[in-house]
Amino acid sequence: MPTASELDAITLDQLRASGSVKWTAFGEAIGAFVAEMDFGTAPAVTRAAHEAVDRGLLGYLPDHATADLQRAYTGFAKRRFGWSPDPERVRPVPDVLAAFEAVVRHLTPDGSPVILPTPAYMPFAPLLRDLGREVIEVPLARDGGPLTHDLDGIDAAFAAGARLLVLVNPHNPTGRVFERDELEAVAAVVERHGGRVFADEIHAPLVYAGRAHVPYASVSAVAAGHAVTATSASKAWNIPGLKAAQLILTDDDAAQVWRRAGVWTEHLTSTVGVLAHTAAYDDGEGWLAQVLAYLDGNRRLTAEHLARHAPAVGHTPPEGTYLAWLDLRPLGLDQPARWLREHARVALTDGEDCGRAGAGHVRLTLATPRPVLRTLLSRVTDALGARA
Incomplete structure (x- = not known):
């Protein structure tokens, strides 16, 4: 160490x-x-990458590697967050942005606006515009306390036709770690409008003492039913160049669509990246x-x-x-x-x-x-x- x-x-x-x-x-x-x-x-991550090269495991991602990743991630999520998603619903993707693009394309109505709380991770807005989507910026609010989501602004954006909210937690760039009651309040607004949440939780393992990461999909059955969650070991273990991440599908409808449409995104995932992620979650x-x-x-x-x-x-x-x-x-x-x-x-x-x-x-x-x-x-x- x-x-x-x-x-x-x-x-x-x-x-x-x-x-x-x-x-x-x-x-x-x-x-x-x-x-x-x-x-x-x-x-452990370095060893896994070297072993993959030494074995010649450099081809397309095999099913056994995917299954091992699913086991490793769900074990990590249980230990770290007290969350137990279905392992079969943990899908390999090349990175969070690729997952986001696929979610926008396949899980939202064509041309529908997307709600982006700001400040936001830099690539989200230009990627959405490249996809022909209107971006509705809703600035984070501060009412005598820490920055949090503007529920009235999100409500108005859904009422204006948006179908997807981007929720980043822990938050990039401000570093906020949203609490359970904040996430529950967001979920109530989303559910009222029949919307969906893309939960970017790539920084989830990087939380300091006094705070705890709460996966959005874990706060209630309501949240799980309209969420897709993207995460990765790339930030916590510093391996973004290995091109692997996970998309967790707690929504039955999303999971059904993904079985048909997500295959092309999954196909882009790096085999070495998946093996490195498995090692990070198991032994890192x-x-x-x-x-x-x-x-x-x-x-x-x-x-x-x-x-x-x-x-x-x-x-x-x-x-x-x-x-x-x-x-x-x-x-x-x-x-x-x-x-x-x-x-x-x-x-x-x-x-x-x-x-x-x-x-x-x-x-x-x-x-x-x-x-x-x-x-x-x-x-x-x-x-x-x-x-x-």
């Missing part, structure tokens, strides 16, 4: 030598715009616990540094994920991510890419060695301080 000192010892030069997009897209800038970790992956929780403890330290460091050196920056430490959502609107920056690349040599995600509600914000990935994070934060706050 990785120790904190081992993770601290990873250097910028080593990260750049990896050749990943996070560390090559913007030259010498510190990469913090891609939701990837800089800590490698669990030894010890590694994940160590990394999650390290990430907890990183989120605390970020909050402390910003409070001390840039108090004008709005920031609430994430309850889950390894993403920090920074409100730079008080500083009056135009295109803040671009400004910080130019003046701080730090590459972040511009909040406007997350929808209109994200304007003036940036998303920062915390999953990096702590000495690198300190350098990153110092560059940001020094640049902001020099501007003031």
